[in-house]
Amino acid sequence: MDTISVPDFREQSPLQLGILLYPHMTLLDLAGPQATLGFHSTTHLISDSLDPVLTDSGVSLLPTVTFETCPEDLDVLFVPGGFGTNRALQQENVLRFLAKAGKRARFVTSVCSGSVLLAAAGLLDGYKAATHWAVYEQLETFPGVTGVHERVVADRNRFTGGGVTAGIDFGLTLLAALRGEETAKMTQLMMEYDPKPPFNTGTPATAGPQLTAMAEAAMQVSLDEGLTIARDLTESRMQPLPAL
């Protein structure tokens, strides 16, 4: 047997899905949304070069386009989060690419701390947005962003999800907006998305103060760095990125 039978759900015109890659991003932030949208899309994995990008749990991904060769008209610009967000915030070429691509994309989207990168690129000024529960303070450092503690936040063409696993809920919600509810419902069935979390500790409210303090302690250095970087960025410029 020489072929592999993979169903092709792409209609005449597949969606152009552009996903930013950066070192120490979180693989699952990308994989959840990409699983929902990927069968309806051509996926462009975007980086500053075509070198492999190491994610924060040790798996490497291969970019397919660079900032220069990425298609200009994306249906969806998507930014995952992860521990590498802080470093990416300091990369002017990353923020410039996002600002430029975000102006043209039909939907400007993120999961987890990816919304912090969208905000730093000036793409959430005047918008409501979600992010990982631990980085709302960092997100709101940027002018004009209103953090909303929901699993998925849709504000006009900005769709943002909460932390990591929220990417599946986000992806199905966005797919429904792009391809209709029936397609999204069938995709949910194909992915057997009938979650049964083994514990009830998915948010600080359900996890309780002790577990939450442990999680915050484990992330403390990263959270502190993130706030410092975000404040430095907003203080160093009183307006969005110049001369794009």
Add this chain to the structure above:
Amino acid sequence: MDTISVPDFREQSPLQLGILLYPHMTLLDLAGPQATLGFHSTTHLISDSLDPVLTDSGVSLLPTVTFETCPEDLDVLFVPGGFGTNRALQQENVLRFLAKAGKRARFVTSVCSGSVLLAAAGLLDGYKAATHWAVYEQLETFPGVTGVHERVVADRNRFTGGGVTAGIDFGLTLLAALRGEETAKMTQLMMEYDPKPPFNTGTPATAGPQLTAMAEAAMQVSLDEGLTIARDLTESRMQPLPAL
């Protein structure tokens, strides 16, 4: 800032996590479990060569070891599923690797149709196992396997998950077995795993007959191929793989 602050949860002795890669596997099948276990592990991505492996939604992964160079003593051998399972079933080097590695691994595990590969390698003879809702008939073609329609099935050291998104529930369950409940609960909090599916269509029972028929129709060629391949395999040998 020259460093990225990624928390290191690995204890003195990180878990050795071996994940099989194969063409047209499902990225999310891998990413869910790897997100739960990865911060406590050294992840080995195993393939027949170090060439990039294309997943079924269009994202490529980079192997880190080959069948020959994979560490012998894995704490966890994990096999993801996907539309490429049928092709992988026909690759004798894949089945031989699994049979050999599965004999030594502390835990032999899968998500989605990955359990079909474990069964074909003789690793589920006498065990209960889960798989994607659409491939239980294929799974049970192999002698001695009892399919169980649950989200996560743990039978001695065999841990198997249902379709695709079940990998998160599976991963947290396995992490609890490996590192204790508190670690698993904190990981669930870090991943903000408090799912809010936008629809209630994650199983055939909740999706109803019409959506289920549509999903089955979309996968029909692959499902038919899978049954034929599995039957041919079991008929061509009356016992497990010879001379391992």
